Amino acid sequence: MITKKTVDHLGWLARIKLTEEEKEKFPDQLNSILDYFEKLDEVEADVSPTHHVLGLTNVFRDDVAGQSISQEDALGNAPRKERGYFKGPRII
Amino acid sequence: MKEVIIGLEVHVQLNKLRSKLFCSCSTQYHDSEPDTHTCPVCLGLPGALPVTNGKAVDNAIKVALALNCNIEEWTMFYRKNYYYPDLVKGFQISQYDYPIATNGSISLDMEGGERIIRIKRVHMEEDPGKLVHVGTIDKSRYSLIDYNRSGMALLEVVTEPDLRTPKEARLFLNKLKNILEYLDVFDSSLEGSLRVDANISLAGGARAEIKNISSYKGVEKALLFEIVRQNNLVRRGVKVVQETRHFDEVRGITISLRTKEGEEDYRYFPEPDLVPITIADRVDDIKKTLPELPDAKRQRFVLQYGISDNHAKVLISELGLANFFETVATEVDANLSATWVADILKGELNYRDLDISAFSPNHMVQILQVLKKDTITENGAVQVIRTILDEGGTPSEIVKIKSKDLLKMDVDASENITLRVIEENPGAFQDFCKGKNEAMHFLMGQVMKETHGTVNRSTVIELLNKSKKEKLQNAPDNHREA
Numbered sequence: 001m002i003t004k005k006t007v008d009h010l011g012w013l014a015r016i017k018l019t020e021e022e023k024e025k026f027p028d029q030l031n032s033i034l035d036y037f038e039k040l041d042e043v044e045a046d047v048s049p050t051h052h053v054l055g056l057t058n059v060f061r062d063d064v065a066g067q068s069i070s071q072e073d074a075l076g077n078a079p080r081k082e083r084g085y086f087k088g089p090r091i092i
Numbered sequence: 093m094k095e096v097i098i099g100l101e102v103h104v105q106l107n108k109l110r111s112k113l114f115c116s117c118s119t120q121y122h123d124s125e126p127d128t129h130t131c132p133v134c135l136g137l138p139g140a141l142p143v144t145n146g147k148a149v150d151n152a153i154k155v156a157l158a159l160n161c162n163i164e165e166w167t168m169f170y171r172k173n174y175y176y177p178d179l180v181k182g183f184q185i186s187q188y189d190y191p192i193a194t195n196g197s198i199s200l201d202m203e204g205g206e207r208i209i210r211i212k213r214v215h216m217e218e219d220p221g222k223l224v225h226v227g228t229i230d231k232s233r234y235s236l237i238d239y240n241r242s243g244m245a246l247l248e249v250v251t252e253p254d255l256r257t258p259k260e261a262r263l264f265l266n267k268l269k270n271i272l273e274y275l276d277v278f279d280s281s282l283e284g285s286l287r288v289d290a291n292i293s294l295a296g297g298a299r300a301e302i303k304n305i306s307s308y309k310g311v312e313k314a315l316l317f318e319i320v321r322q323n324n325l326v327r328r329g330v331k332v333v334q335e336t337r338h339f340d341e342v343r344g345i346t347i348s349l350r351t352k353e354g355e356e357d358y359r360y361f362p363e364p365d366l367v368p369i370t371i372a373d374r375v376d377d378i379k380k381t382l383p384e385l386p387d388a389k390r391q392r393f394v395l396q397y398g399i400s401d402n403h404a405k406v407l408i409s410e411l412g413l414a415n416f417f418e419t420v421a422t423e424v425d426a427n428l429s430a431t432w433v434a435d436i437l438k439g440e441l442n443y444r445d446l447d448i449s450a451f452s453p454n455h456m457v458q459i460l461q462v463l464k465k466d467t468i469t470e471n472g473a474v475q476v477i478r479t480i481l482d483e484g485g486t487p488s489e490i491v492k493i494k495s496k497d498l499l500k501m502d503v504d505a506s507e508n509i510t511l512r513v514i515e516e517n518p519g520a521f522q523d524f525c526k527g528k529n530e531a532m533h534f535l536m537g538q539v540m541k542e543t544h545g546t547v548n549r550s551t552v553i554e555l556l557n558k559s560k561k562e563k564l565q566n567a568p569d570n571h572r573e574a
Contacts, residue, residue: 013357015175051168051190056367060146063109066116074127074135074239084126085224085236088177 002030094294094326096319098261099253100311101289102268105219106151106245108277113218113245114142114185114366122282126224126238134218134243136180141365144169148216148245149369151277152192153378155247156214158271158385161196166370169216169363177237178220186248188360191215192371198271199387200263201405209264210252219244222284241284253291258315261290265308266409270386274411292318294326298334302346305339314339317346389414397426406434412448413438419453424460432460432473440477455480458487469548506539506547510555513538525560532556 007026011018018026071084080087109119115133132140156163170188196211221239249268255261265288272278279285288311293299300322302314317339322332337346384392386408393404393414407417407430421429437451444450463473468491479490513535514521523531532553539552 009357013173013359051362052364052368054367057166057370059143059367060149061116061143063111063145063147064116065110065118065120068117068129068131071125071128074130077137082236084128085238086127086177088223088235088237090234091177091223 002027002034006030093323094296096256097253097293097295097299098255098258098315099291100249100251100255100261100264101291102249102251102265103219103246103287103289104249104268104272104278105282105285106148106247106277107279107282107285109145109148109151109245111145112243113145113148113216115140115243117243119244121240124240126236126240129240130242134180135239136182142185142363144366144369145245149192149371150374150378151245151275152214152216152247153371153374154275154277154382155249155272156193156196157375157379157382158275159193159196159198159211159214159249161193161211161214163193163371163375164190165372166190166368167192167216168368169366170360171363172217173359174357176220177235178223178242180221180239180242184218184220185363185366186217186360187215198264198267200260200267202260202263207254207260209254209260212250212252213248214250215248217246217248218242219246258312258319261315262308262312265311267386269308270409270411274383274385276383290315290318292322294319294322294332297322297326297332300332300335300337300346302337302339303349305341307341310339310341313341313344314346317344321346393417397421397430399427399430403430403434406438410448416448416451416453416456420456420460423457424464428460428464429456432456436474437477440474440481444481446481450481451477455487462487462491506543506551507555509542509547510539510552511559513542514556514559521559521563524556525563 004023004027007018007023007030011023075081075084075086078086106113107119111117112119112134115131117129117131117134121129133142153163167187167190169185171183172186172188173183175182191213193214194212196214198209198211200207200209219241221237221242224236224238226234226236251264255264265286269278269280269286273280284306286306286308288305290302290305290311291299292302292315300318302318305311305314318337325332336349338349339346390401390404390408393399393407394401399407406413408414413433417429417433420433433456437448437456441448441450459473459476462468463470468476472491476487476490479485480487517535517538520531520534524535535556536549536552539547
C-alpha cells in the first residue's frame with residue numbers, strides 16, 4: 001500500500017522534487033497500478049520465471065583493450081570540471 | 093569483554109584483465125591523467141550497450157573454485173540503483189539473486205589451530221569511478237571524479253560472520269590476496285585493487301558497517317577502533333545503533349555516514365542489456381587450468397623437500413618467493429635454501445621494502461655454494477646479500493673485492509688470534525677454565541671483534557677448549573683441584 005510517505009521517499013530516491021499537490025495525487029495512481037499487477041496472482045504457480053526476454057545466453061567479447069575517447073570528449077558534456085576531473089557535489 | 097562478530101565484504105579488482113568488464117577500455121590507467129580511459133559505456137552515456145568480458149567470467153569462476161564454492165548452474169546481472177557521484181548511470185551493474193558462486197570457505201592457520209571462515213557468496217560487478225576529495229571527506233565542499241576506474245571488473249567476496257578478531261580479519265585478507273595472486277587474476281600492488289566493507293558487532297548488539305576501507309592494515313585498525321567505540325557505548329549504557337560508518341585512515345577513526353538508503357531502496361532488477369550466462373558447463377575446463385594453491389604447495393614443500401612447516405609457511409606466502417625457493421633448492425641443499433630464503437633473504441628484503449624480484453635466484457645459488465664449501469662465513473654470506481641489494485654486483489665480484497672481510501680465515505690465522513686474545517686476557521681465561529660461561533662469551537666477543545666476525549664460533553670454541561686442556565695438563569695441581 002503506497003502512502004504519501006512512500007511517495008515522499010520515492011521522490012527522494014529518484015532525486016525528484018515533488019509538490020504538495022503531487023504528493024497528494026500520486027498515492028492513488030500508484031496504488032491502482034500496483035492493483036493491476038495483482039492479475040499476476042492468477043497465473044499458475046509452476047510457471048518458471050522469465051529472467052530475460054531475448055532467449056539468448058552467453059554473449060561475450062574477448063578480453064582485448066581498445067581505444068578510449070579523449071579526456072576532452074569525456075568531459076565534453078560535464079557542466080562543471082576541474083583539472084581533467086568531473087566536478088560533483090560534496091557527498092555524505 | 094563481549095564476543096566480537098565480524099563479517100567482511102571484500103571487493104577485489106580483476107586487474108590482470110586487459111579490458112574492463114563491459115567495454116574494451118584498457119585497465120592500464122594507473123599512471124594516467126584522470127578521465128582518459130573511458131568510453132560511452134563506462135561513462136554511462138545514453139544508448140551505450142555493455143558487452144560482458146568473457147575472460148572476466150572465467151577468472152571469477154577460477155576464484156570461486158579456489159575458494160571451494162558451489163558454482164551455480166547459471167548467473168545473471170542486476171541493476172542496483174542509487175545516486176552517488178562516482179556512479180555514472182545512477183545504477184551499478186551487479187549481481188543479486190543467482191550470484192556466480194555460493195557456500196565456499198577459506199582456511200586460516202591460527203595459533204590455536206585451523207579456523208574455517210565460510211564464504212557466503214562471490215559475485216561480479218562493475219567498479220564505480222574514483223572520488224578525489226578536496227580536503228577531508230567530512231569537510232570538503234565538493235568532490236572531483238575520475239572515471240578511469242569506472243567499469244573495472246570487480247569480484248565481491250562476502251564472508252559469513254565467522255571472524256572474531258581484527259587480527260583474524262587481516263589474516264583472512266592476506267590469505268585471500270595470496271590465493272588471488274596464485275590464480276594470476278589479481279595484482280595487489282596496484283592502487284585501489286582491494287576495498288573492504290566490514291560489518292562488526294558485539295554479541296547481542298546492533299552492527300555497524302564500515303564502508304570502503306582501502307588497505308589491509310586499515311581493516312584491522314578500523315575494526316580495533318570500532319570495538320573500543322562500541323564497548324564504550326555499552327559501558328555508558330548507550331545503545332549501539334545499526335548504521336553505516338566511514339573509516340578515516342589518517343585519523344584512524346570511524347565516522348557515522350547517516351545514509352538513508354536500505355536494501356530495498358536499491359530496487360534491484362534484472363539488467364535488460366545483458367543476457368544470462370550459463371556457467372556450469374565452463375567449470376570442468378577451468379578446473380584443469382587451476383594452478384597449485386598455497387595450502388597444497390605448503391604441504392608439498394614439507395613432503396618433497398623435507399623442510400620445516402614454518403619455513404614452508406613463509407615461503408608460500410608469496411608466489412614469487414615460493415618459485416624462488418624451488419629454483420634455489422634444486423641446485424643446493426633444500427634445508428639450507430629454506431633457511432636462507434625464508435629467514436635471511438626475506439628479512440633483508442622486508443627491511444628494504446623490496447620484493448623477491450629484486451634478487452636473482454642464481455646469485456642465491458652461488459652464495460650458498462660458496463658457503464657450503466666453507467670458504468665464506470655465514471656472516472660473510474649475509475654481507476654479500478646486503479651488498480647486492482644496496483649496491484648491486486654479483487656474488488663472485490663482491491667476494492673478490494671484499495675478500496679480506498668475507499673469506500673465512502684459515503685455521504692457523506684463527507688460532508693465532510685466539511691465542512693472542514687468551515694472552516691479553518689472562519683473568520678471563522682463568523675464569524673460563526673454571527667453567528664460567530660469561531668468560532667464554534667475553535673471549536668469543538674479543539676474537540670476533542679482532543676478526544670482524546670472519547671466523548666460525550665453533551672453531552673458536554674448539555680452540556679455547558684446546559687451550560684450556562693444555563693449561564690444565566701443564567698445571568697438575570689445578571687439575572687435581574678441579
